[in-house]
Amino acid sequence: MVGSYILLFSNPTNLDGGVMKNQNMRTGLAQAKGLGSAKEGVHHWLMQRLSAVFLLFLITWLIYTMFLLKGKTYHEIHHCMQNPFNAAGMFLSIATMSYHAMLGVQVVIEDYVHHFGWRTFSLIVVKFIGYALPALSLFFLIKIMG
Amino acid sequence: MPSSKKRPLSPHLQVYRWQITNTLSIFHRLTGIGLCFSLVFLVAWLGCLALSIDAYNGFMSLFHSFVGQFIFIMSLLGLYYHLANGIRHLAWDAGYGFSLKVTTITGWLVVIFSFLATLLTWMAV
Numbered sequence: 001m002v003g004s005y006i007l008l009f010s011n012p013t014n015l016d017g018g019v020m021k022n023q024n025m026r027t028g029l030a031q032a033k034g035l036g037s038a039k040e041g042v043h044h045w046l047m048q049r050l051s052a053v054f055l056l057f058l059i060t061w062l063i064y065t066m067f068l069l070k071g072k073t074y075h076e077i078h079h080c081m082q083n084p085f086n087a088a089g090m091f092l093s094i095a096t097m098s099y100h101a102m103l104g105v106q107v108v109i110e111d112y113v114h115h116f117g118w119r120t121f122s123l124i125v126v127k128f129i130g131y132a133l134p135a136l137s138l139f140f141l142i143k144i145m146g
Numbered sequence: 147m148p149s150s151k152k153r154p155l156s157p158h159l160q161v162y163r164w165q166i167t168n169t170l171s172i173f174h175r176l177t178g179i180g181l182c183f184s185l186v187f188l189v190a191w192l193g194c195l196a197l198s199i200d201a202y203n204g205f206m207s208l209f210h211s212f213v214g215q216f217i218f219i220m221s222l223l224g225l226y227y228h229l230a231n232g233i234r235h236l237a238w239d240a241g242y243g244f245s246l247k248v249t250t251i252t253g254w255l256v257v258i259f260s261f262l263a264t265l266l267t268w269m270a271v
Contacts, residue, residue: 052235070270074199137192
């Protein structure tokens, strides 16, 4: 525990008397934590790409399903959404779109909102909507299936 | 980074030429934001389907109005553009297509695809 603090404040060249142990300028603690200057790591970037790949399939399914529903009556569409596979597909589409959108809008807010208070507030609102939308659509689907 | 005074920015939008690269980049962001609104409309459609036949018919009559069709077409355009340019981004993430020549070609492919797919979808609906 104390050793990690020593690593935090020491210059890498001091550790073994002259030769740089690391190829980069990171302390051992920084390397162990694995975070960059964003204090957050690469998880956001990865999830954005992962949700994008899922969306390639989900959007294809969604457009295909909407084509099938074209011109149908309310009762036919209502009945179609009672099929659990269609309901699951609709929910997954909306949830993944919401998640992908939430991540994307976070980046936009971080880019353009320079006031710390407003930026924090905006990010919280976006995160809330990002989870509230799929929750709402889930209950819509539960009502349809019920 | 709070600043006490508003200092002037050096001009950029009036100065730098619009090229395929930067234009498509900003449109990827704009379509992304626009699609957030389209998503809300989709959830609203689902909600009207869940609530009652009157609510659903009310939604569909708005959908078939001029404004509704305009929003629908713009949503399709935004969707297909963001989808195609998104694939272009994923290719970059995998390391492919960074040369200026390939970027220009794929860029124009994205634009052509967006308009074509929108046209085909709207004609089929």
